[in-house]
Amino acid sequence: xxxxxxxxxxxxxxxxxxxxxxxxxxxxxxxxxxxxxxxxxxxxxxxxxxxxxxxxxxxxxxxxxxxxxxxxxxxxxxxxxxxxxxxxxxxxxxxxxxxxxxxxxxxxxxxxxxxxxxxxxxxxxxxxxxxxxxxxxxxxxxxxxxxxxxxxxxxxxxxxxxxxxxxxxxxxxxxxxxxxxxxxxxxxxxxxxxxxxxxxxxxxxxxxxxxxxxxxxxxxxxxxxxxxxxxxxxxxxxxxxxxxxxxxxxxxxxxx
DNA sequence: AACCGGAGCAACCGCCACGTA
DNA sequence: CTACGTGGCGGTTGCTCCGGT
Numbered sequence: 001x002x003x004x005x006x007x008x009x010x011x012x013x014x015x016x017x018x019x020x021x022x023x024x025x026x027x028x029x030x031x032x033x034x035x036x037x038x039x040x041x042x043x044x045x046x047x048x049x050x051x052x053x054x055x056x057x058x059x060x061x062x063x064x065x066x067x068x069x070x071x072x073x074x075x076x077x078x079x080x081x082x083x084x085x086x087x088x089x090x091x092x093x094x095x096x097x098x099x100x101x102x103x104x105x106x107x108x109x110x111x112x113x114x115x116x117x118x119x120x121x122x123x124x125x126x127x128x129x130x131x132x133x134x135x136x137x138x139x140x141x142x143x144x145x146x147x148x149x150x151x152x153x154x155x156x157x158x159x160x161x162x163x164x165x166x167x168x169x170x171x172x173x174x175x176x177x178x179x180x181x182x183x184x185x186x187x188x189x190x191x192x193x194x195x196x197x198x199x200x201x202x203x204x205x206x207x208x209x210x211x212x213x214x215x216x217x218x219x220x221x222x223x224x225x226x227x228x229x230x231x232x233x234x235x236x237x238x239x240x241x242x243x244x245x246x247x248x249x250x251x252x253x254x255x256x
Numbered sequence: 257a258a259c260c261g262g263a264g265c266a267a268c269c270g271c272c273a274c275g276t277a
Numbered sequence: 278c279t280a281c282g283t284g285g286c287g288g289t290t291g292c293t294c295c296g297g298t
Binding site: 258259260261262263264265266267268269270271272273274275276277 | 288296297
């Protein structure tokens with residue numbers, strides 16, 4: 001389930017996060033915020049790259065994360081949004097409070113995708129069945145009055161009938177051509193055309209909000225007592241450390 | 257009991273967008 | 278205008294678990 005920890009060439013740890021690392025990261029972010037992910041691990045006492053810290057915090061350590069136990073409503077929402085948005089997991093996650101894009105992505109690939117494909121296959125089969133029925137009917141109607149007899153297959157190209165690229169098309173009673181693709185409930189071809197207005201504004205940027213121990217209810221698997229954990233000094237309050245940030249304006253870039 | 261393959265999922269990687277100097 | 282740094286996102290990987298044989 002989890003990766004074996006190891007170090008890369010630069011000495012940064014990779015792989016599974018240990019409870020100790022989780023404690024350090026949680027303690028640091030809750031106390032100082034995420035002023036700079038790339039610099040953060042250095043001051044949080046973590047031998048991790050910033051990206052790894054960010055991912056760990058966003059997906060597992062931040063407060064009010066929901067883990068597993070997807071409700072039917074949530075699953076339906078995911079399927080519906082995936083139908084209109086495609087693989088825009090962050091946009092989908094924005095509509096599901098407490099869910100992360102990574103978790104939704106995983107849940108989609110492991111559970112919902114199959115269900116979605118089955119649904120799609122069933123609807124396609126239904127359309128095929130309908131087509132077959134209609135095509136048989138078509139044969140009977142056209143074969144009778146024409147003289148000399150027409151071979152329907154070859155006649156398709158010479159007539160305003162659907163071309164070979166429309167093999168999945170259906171001719172309805174009133175002679176209109178309906179592609180079976182159009183009858184699929186979820187239109188992947190329109191993924192990029194879907195209106196995304198509102199998603200950006202709705203994403204609820206967690207990082208723009210102040211964040212303190214006192215103001216949040218930490219809901220994480222890591223039990224952390226801030227009083228018992230010795231945090232590294234905050235870089236801008238410590239003369240020795242803050243020298244790394246000579247060009248950094250301490251009045252900017254903070255979230256608190 | 258041992259082996260094997262698929263499922264589940266945490267984490268990494270690479271690319272892109274955006275802001276700033 | 279360009280270069281660079283950073284954050285964000287989606288695709289993919291690879292480790293562990295678990296059920297079937």
